[in-house]
Amino acid sequence: MRTSSPSSPPSPASPASPLDGLRFAFGTLTVLPVRVHRWDRAAARGGMLAAGLVGLVAGVLSAGLGLVLLFLGAGPLLAAVGSVAVPAVLTRGLHLDGLADTADGLGSGKPAEEALRIMKRSDIGPFGVLTLVLVLLAQVAVLAQVYDDAWARGAAAAVTAAVSARLALTLAARGGVPAARPEGLGAAVAGVVPVPGALALTALCAAGAAAWGAGSGPQGALRGAAAVLFALGAAELLLRRCVRRFGGVTGDVFGALAETAATTALVVLALGH
Template sequence: MSAPRTTHAAADGLRFAFGTLTALPVRVTRWDREAARAGMLAAPLAGLVVGLCAAAVGGLLLLAGSGPLLAAVATTAVPAVLTRGLHLDGLADTADGLGSAKPAEDALRIMKRSDIGPFGVITLLFVLLAQVAALTGLYDEGWAHGAVAAAVAAVTARLALTLAARTGVPPARPDGLGATVAGSVPARAAVLTALLVTAVVAAVCGGLFGAYGAYGALHHVLALAAGLGAAQLLLAHCVRRFGGVTGDVFGGLAETAATAALVVLTLG
């Protein structure tokens, strides 16, 4: 009896991950803590699909004769399309809430409004510019560099959400996505997932870059670690300022992690 139940829970988790973290036509059949836990553990898989789609679009444009800049813009646009811009919207709302310097209750009210303030606009501008600039430089080195970077950045973004959903991180509101997933993942499971994803990234990147395999593996692992580190710093700040996490904060964490990973991949 345990095997079918485990399989069913895994399927519910995949539907939760793809149904909440992407705009792919996946129906979420369960919206409870067990499904949320499985879904957040499966979040890196959703990121991998998004990243591969972004890499494919960038590669097709390069194959058609476009330059690295246009391929980079398209690669940056695909995750926005596949999330209906929710992560970017969350980043902007989080920036507005933090930038307001108001008490937690007032800042959360600002974040819930439908408009985007000046802090949100500026943050979106610089984050998107950084992503496009980083991918342009990587595509200029070759399609494989840009494609792998797109995939690693997307996986890092969703892995940051797995870690942010660990036990001990409270929700800032009693409702919404943040309340559903906050604290749903046991800390040990979150860390083990991060270690597993890191090992897979190291193995894949080490195999892809031939003679530079060891350096490629280390470089991409460092990028993943930098992305997770940047997201954790933002998470700690948001918990102090807002008293916990919200759906907007999760979106901000994802974009922060992806951007930091891409920037590190351009270095060296």
């Protein structure tokens, strides 16, 4: 995730338009050339509520590359690598970097302030390297499996994982979740999302995944909904651990939550086949 600041910020009391929220979402959660005109909590609220839409776009692009590779004659393994690469490129690898930094911070055993300093360093420690390797291997392995089973299942898995990853960010930005630092993206979005809105989006995305999976029968519908809900459950467990450990959320923690949710969703979709 990246940050920027508007050239002439509006009054914090002025309401944000839906377009402001979309600009915030795509401008901070992707590398797409979208200028963020507002950097206040009203725009952040709209942006984090629209995070799932960013995930949908990322998922479609991810699935699209995987399908193109399959149709060009590549095997399911290469298609899986392509699908995993797209979200990484769209974020300049910042979610993966956040995952590694969070793993180093949690694994350091240091007090909160020192752990946060470890997370801000540019290098990656052993905990981070190990976590990155295992997560990427898991994502590629699952997508290779589902692409080998059916191209449509692989595409659906890529989209479900991407949406679940960004929806985890929406839930992490809900009211009551504090920021660990007074600056940075974590501080900008912490607590901006109303809890009812976060829950409504969760229900909507779970229902959408179930409807998509219904094409392969009742088990497919159940698996689709379960993938979203288990992904968010795993991200919630990590969120609570980070809040206890660091005192709140940071941009790195948001990245770790996204990768955790995406990986969990994929693993659930691979089970039972």
